[in-house]
Amino acid sequence: MKDAHGRVIDYLRISLTDRCNFRCIYCMPEDGVCQMDHDEILRIEDIERLVKVAAGIGIKSIRLTGGEPLVRKGVVDLVDSITNIDGIENVSMTTNGVLLPAMAEDLKRAGLSRVNISLDTLDPEQFKYVTRVGKLEDTLAGIDAALECGFDPVKVNAVTVKSLNQDFLAFAKLSIDRPLHVRFIEYMPVGDSSENGTGWGKEDVIPSKELFSIINERAAIEGLLPLESAAADPLGWGPARYFEFPDAKGTVGFISPLSRHFCSACNRLRMTADGKIRPCLFSDTEYDAKQALRNGTDEQVRAVLMEALGAKPDDHHDKVGTERGMSQIGG
Ligand code: SAM
Ligand code: SF4
Numbered sequence: 001m002k003d004a005h006g007r008v009i010d011y012l013r014i015s016l017t018d019r020c021n022f023r024c025i026y027c028m029p030e031d032g033v034c035q036m037d038h039d040e041i042l043r044i045e046d047i048e049r050l051v052k053v054a055a056g057i058g059i060k061s062i063r064l065t066g067g068e069p070l071v072r073k074g075v076v077d078l079v080d081s082i083t084n085i086d087g088i089e090n091v092s093m094t095t096n097g098v099l100l101p102a103m104a105e106d107l108k109r110a111g112l113s114r115v116n117i118s119l120d121t122l123d124p125e126q127f128k129y130v131t132r133v134g135k136l137e138d139t140l141a142g143i144d145a146a147l148e149c150g151f152d153p154v155k156v157n158a159v160t161v162k163s164l165n166q167d168f169l170a171f172a173k174l175s176i177d178r179p180l181h182v183r184f185i186e187y188m189p190v191g192d193s194s195e196n197g198t199g200w201g202k203e204d205v206i207p208s209k210e211l212f213s214i215i216n217e218r219a220a221i222e223g224l225l226p227l228e229s230a231a232a233d234p235l236g237w238g239p240a241r242y243f244e245f246p247d248a249k250g251t252v253g254f255i256s257p258l259s260r261h262f263c264s265a266c267n268r269l270r271m272t273a274d275g276k277i278r279p280c281l282f283s284d285t286e287y288d289a290k291q292a293l294r295n296g297t298d299e300q301v302r303a304v305l306m307e308a309l310g311a312k313p314d315d316h317h318d319k320v321g322t323e324r325g326m327s328q329i330g331g
Contacts, residue, residue, distance in 0.1 A: 001058040003312045010060040011268040014047060016072040018273050022096050023132040024120075026159070026187065026198050030132060042275045044074040046293040048081050050271065053301045055087035057309070059269075062091045067273065070099035076106045083111030094118065094157070096134065097142020104145040115146045116155040116183075122170050130164070147178060155181040155253075160206045163198075168211060169218045175250030181242075183253035184211055190282065208254035212243070215252070219245075224252055263315040269308055277308035282316040 003009050018036055020028065042050070051062060062082060069075055070093075083091050092114035093107070100107075100115070107115075119139050121127050127136040146154045158171055168184065175182045186205050216223035224243035242253045256262070270278040275290025287308040292300040 001306075001309060003309050005264075005312065005314045007264070007266055007312070008058075009267055009269060009309055009312070010058055011063070012051070012054050012059045012061070013063045013065055013268060013270045014051075015066050015271065015273040016047070016064055016069045016075060016078075017041065017067040019071055020066060020068040020096070021071055021098055022068065022134045024130055025132060026130075026161070026200060036274050040274045042271075042273065042290060042293065044078050046275065046290070047078060048085075049293060049298070050275075050289060050301060051082045051088065052085050053298050054269075054305060055085050056298075057302060057305055058087075060087060060089045062088060063094060064091065065094040068096055068098075069093055070095050070103055076103065076110050079107055079112050080110040083113075090114065092116070095142070096131075097139040097146070098134065100142035101145040104142075104149040104151070108149045108151065112151070114153060114155070115151050116157050117143050117146060118157045118159075119143070120158050120161075121164065121166050123167070126164065126166075143180070147180070152179065153181045153250075154179070155183055157183050157185055159187050160184050160211055161187045161200060162204045162206055163200060168215050172215050172219075172224070172245070172252045175252050176245050176248045178249055180250040181253060182250065183255055184208065185255045186258050188257055188281075202258070205258050207259035208241075208256040209259065212254060257316075263313075266312070269305070269312075277304060279308045279312040280316060283313060285311060287311070 001009055018041075019032070023030055023032060051059070054062075064075070064079070066072065072078075079091055079093075082088055090113040091111060093112055094116040095118070097115075097117040097119070100117070104115075117139065120130050122136070124136040127134060127139070143154065143156065156171075156174060158166065160166065160168070171182055171184070174180050186208060187200065189201050189204070212224065224245060241256075242251045244251045266280075270281065271289060272278065272286070275288065275293060276286035277289050278286050287304050289301060289304045292304050
């Protein structure tokens with residue numbers, strides 16, 4: 001299905017919960033978000049039905065996110081059912097990785113095709129600072145588990161923030177010995193940074209171009225090379241640009257939502273855990289699918305999806321602040 005700007009919309013990101021076993025400083029407040037009541041959150045069967053209807057309007061790829069999707073009860077069964085829906089070609093997940101050692105095999109068996117694991121720093125102290133409660137070794141074990149189970153690709157997503165002074169070269173080098181696809185993502189000042197306590201704003205964004213030069217300058221080995229061709233993009237769709245070290249097993253990608261808008265290639269809708277369809281991450285406009293799922297027909301659910309699709313803006317036009325934080329929207 002095409003939107004009003006001629007873009008094919010075939011990708012839906014679904015937030016399964018606003019809860020999380022971490023409390024990342026840029027994502028949620030220390031005491032967690034004001035968690036939604038049980039009844040506000042979509043039931044697993046509501047989500048299955050939504051995906052069926054979405055497949056009917058041309059959605060082919062689903063990404064499960066949150067909050068932390070793996071803390072949502074019933075997630076493995078959900079993966080199993082939605083991978084079997086006609087028209088759904090792949091189901092992937094973004095996770096902090098902590099529960100992967102326990103769940104990766106079941107998820108793989110259920111049909112999950114790809115995992116993105118979020119990891120912002122390789123320094124244990126800094127990891128604790130960023131996640132407030134997490135342990136670096138747990139997320140590293142999650143990455144190991146994903147690779148051992150044969151997920152392909154396994155992507156490691158690092159949000160880059162000036163104030164954190166992360167070791168980007170060490171990150172990039174994770175792509176050398178194992179088939180890991182490291183992706184640097186510009187920090188997006190969504191939600192209210194004064195409320196979440198980071199105080200980070202647009203000045204904390206490290207433009208990808210600058211980051212690429214930093215990595216190349218510091219590389220003790222030969223620098224990053226662009227991948228041979230766009231067709232070599234091993235990661236399927238996505239707005240990243242990819243590079244690799246010579247003979248590396250994985251790649252290094254740069255995602256630049258702010259310094260290089262990829263709105264013209266946007267192919268997605270999002271659904272929050274409480275069943276609101278968001279045409280754009282950076283806009284607070286939402287369309288209520290939950291009402292239709294609870295009280296309406298499939299045709300009414302479809303109408304909500306179509307309305308949201310029709311409302312996709314052409315560009316975020318540098319508006320990035322939103323009322324809801326990332327854990328609530330589904331990053
Ligand atoms: N809990 C899972 C995780 O951390 O992977 C899934 C949800 S989390 C909200 C999804 C992704 O959004 C994570 O990679 C996280 O780093 C990223 N994220 C959260 N807030 C962000 C922000 N303000 N700017 C850029 N990325 C952000
Ligand atoms: Fe949780 Fe992911 Fe947000 Fe961190 S970024 S608090 S892991 S939802």
